[in-house]
Amino acid sequence: MSKPVVAIVGRPNVGKSTLFNRLAGGLVAIVENRPGVTRDRLYRDSEWLGRKFTIIDTGGIEFVNENTPITAQMRRQAEIAIEEADVIVFVIDAQISPTPDDDMIAQTLRRSGKPVILAANKVENFAKTELYEFYNLGLGEPVPISAVHGMNIGDLLDEVVSHFPEDIEEEVDPDTIRIAVVGRPNVGKSSLVNTLLGEERVIVSNIPGTTRDAIDSAFAHEGKHYIIIDTAGMRRKGRIEELTEQYSVSRSLRAVDRSDVILMLLDAGEGVTEQDKKIAGYAHEAGKGIVLVVNKWDLIEKDDKTMNRFEKDIREELGFMQYAPTLFISAKTGQRVTKLLDLVDFVAEQNSTRVATATLNTLVREWVHLNPPPTDKGRRLKVLYATQVGVKPPTFVFFVNDHELMHFSYRRYLENQLRSSFGFEGSPIRMIVRQKDEERE
């Protein structure tokens, strides 16, 4: 489970970084510092009332072009917050009336539909301070705080935490990896789940799945925790007699939604089917980690080239998924099944890799220098700045002079470079191209 993300936005000088440091340092434990982000203080992991979350100070996001008007920068910071955060804390200076920039930010945030908490900062005298002017921002009741003196921060955090998405799997260790086993009927899903849950592993509990069409089993292996989402399990219980192909697709898709890593089972005798492509495409779009597992390998007559040929066929059929590792197993004999969990761990880690902004920008400059974008009608794409805005899947924003100049081939070039530098094996990556406003004019 990923932690909820809380973003702090607001005009310069309202006290965002004071609040950020207060949230991350004073009252709450700093779980971890995320290195390398601009000014080294953009992301922090924190905790309140037992709920872990990540805070972003959008004020710390710097843009390459220092000439960007402040208003445009603030708008972009708000957009990044909207894109990444589950809850947004909008900080205003309660010692002065709302400014046009406050209005602009409020409007941007309101349109997002995300929960926004209005923090009225620099309130030192709670009895005397009137906050009615701030109701006009249309964001509900302001929460008065003093970031400098640490006053009322607990109330603010209560409010923040109350907006976190309900997490029914809250008791589950956040490091637990959820594995969905998907594939056509008879490909060997039940056999694989049995093999995985058997052996020397301890089944911690049989926990009921949140849907009616899969069984979730928690287990531990070498000190790590997993939940296996078994779409074939219901049939094993005899509750569903015959499965139509169609039904098994929709069950698989729901299992994909709930998982971190997908084990996509393919039948060694049959190769990639249309149904497999559909499920793989869905997993790709959903940004999940994926391992292509070729099962029933024991049934194949092989020579030294068989595996390569299979691998090549799969790559051709699943062209959009070149990044997915393949493993040839036999659920029946247990061949290479023990390698599966190592691969699952690896892919889960790749899927949540974060790249430091400074490193990323140094590399991007190098890539552009090595292979400059071609000119288009006398104009050339300029990549101004790049930043990773999310994980699961790793998501990058590239700020450019004109997004129409970012052609497919150049985008693919950048993606290939990202992969050759950072791996992201078994994980899709997302690239968002944003145009710098002032360049448009």
Ligand code: GDP
């Ligand atoms: P940012 O630009 O929004 O990150 O703002 P800063 O956190 O850098 O704060 C701007 C100024 O406001 C600094 O001089 C802070 O000391 C001051 N400030 C921050 N919080 C408070 C507060 O609660 N009360 C008062 N009086 N000043 C504050």
Ligand code: GDP
């Ligand atoms: P599911 O419908 O995907 O859950 O498939 P099952 O696990 O029920 O397997 C379907 C059939 O394939 C069963 O008869 C299994 O014994 C057989 N099977 C599963 N895995 C293997 C394998 O690796 N090798 C061989 N030879 N048979 C397998």
